[in-house]
Amino acid sequence: AQTVTQSQPEMSVQEAETVTLSCTYDTSESDYYLFWYKQPPSRQMILVIRQEAYKQQNATENRFSVNFQKAAKSFSLKISDSQLGDAAMYFCAYRSAVSGTYKYIFGTGTRLKVLA
Amino acid sequence: GAVVSQHPSWVICKSGTSVKIECRSLDFQATTMFWYRQFPKQSLMLMATSNEGSKATYEQGVEKDKFLINHASLTLSTLTVTSAHPEDSSFYICSASAQPTTGLWGTQYFGPGTRLLVL
Numbered sequence: 001a002q003t004v005t006q007s008q009p010e011m012s013v014q015e016a017e018t019v020t021l022s023c024t025y026d027t028s029e030s031d032y033y034l035f036w037y038k039q040p041p042s043r044q045m046i047l048v049i050r051q052e053a054y055k056q057q058n059a060t061e062n063r064f065s066v067n068f069q070k071a072a073k074s075f076s077l078k079i080s081d082s083q084l085g086d087a088a089m090y091f092c093a094y095r096s097a098v099s100g101t102y103k104y105i106f107g108t109g110t111r112l113k114v115l116a
Numbered sequence: 117g118a119v120v121s122q123h124p125s126w127v128i129c130k131s132g133t134s135v136k137i138e139c140r141s142l143d144f145q146a147t148t149m150f151w152y153r154q155f156p157k158q159s160l161m162l163m164a165t166s167n168e169g170s171k172a173t174y175e176q177g178v179e180k181d182k183f184l185i186n187h188a189s190l191t192l193s194t195l196t197v198t199s200a201h202p203e204d205s206s207f208y209i210c211s212a213s214a215q216p217t218t219g220l221w222g223t224q225y226f227g228p229g230t231r232l233l234v235l
Contacts, residue, residue, distance in 0.1 A: 033222050043154075043207060045226035091159060095222065102148050102213055104224060106159045 002027045004094050006107035013082045014115050020067075021077045021110045023092030031097035034068065034075045035104070040088040048090070051075065053097070079112075087114045117143050120212050122227035129200055130235055137195045137230045139210030145190035146212035150224060151183070154207045166193050190215075200234040207231055 003026045013019035025034070036048040051059045051068050058066050063080045079086055092107040119142040129135050139149060148167050152160040164180075166172040166187035174180045182204075184196040193212075197204055211224040 035223070037226075042228070043209075044228045045160075045209065045211070047223060047225070050223055097222075102222075103150065103162055103165055108159050 002029070002094055002096070002105045004092055004105050004107040006092055006110050008110045009108070010111045010113070012113045012115055013079070015082055015084060017082055018078060018080045019082055019112065021079075021090050021112065023075045023077070023107055025073050025075065025092075025094050027073070027094065029096055029098065033095040033097060035093040035095070036064070036066070036077045037091045037093060038088045039091065049077065082114050084114050084116060087112055118214070118225040119143050120210065120225045120227040122210055122230050124230060125228060126231050128233045128235065131201050132199055135197045135200055135232060137208055137210075139193045139195070139212070139227050141191045141212040141225070144212075144214045147190070147215045148213045149187055149193040150211045150213070151185060151193075151195050152209040152211070154209060160209060197232065200232070202234045205232055205234045
């Protein structure tokens, strides 16, 4: 069975600085999807970034980028120029690419605090 | 695009009553919808997966007679908590995944959640 591990329960970053959130996963599959979601105090889950395992290029979305290391089964999220609005819980998620398998495996989350 | 709504956002009910929560995909057709439960400061716990027109698949330990799920159309799924008790109080979140022919496929888009308090 697949597992997702977020080893940092909480992280802090100074406003305008850069922070990296770690995520590792375990799978025997070769094709899958990885995601980062943000959950602010409103508790609305917001998609931050998505990565297809077959793509070697790391996904980026504005100030958010990932370091996808397939062999190491690592999928870290880098937030550049951190803003107060980035403060939230961040969840890493895995989804198999096997047909008919649509559910996510979530990590336990990392709470990010942004210091003014 | 890819907006999912949930209604109601907040509900308080008496023990023993039933509560229905609606989840709608507003601008895409959702082949599959998911229902989660989230306890404070914890991750999301998948309760069930539903596909339009077929019975939901429940995760181990989730009482299907307690949490009734209906996915009647490609844009609507409902979760009914039957005979609710205080231990059912929680934050319930739905998500939707689009059809394989769309660029949104494979990604779950989440509703804003419903806070249920059973007195």
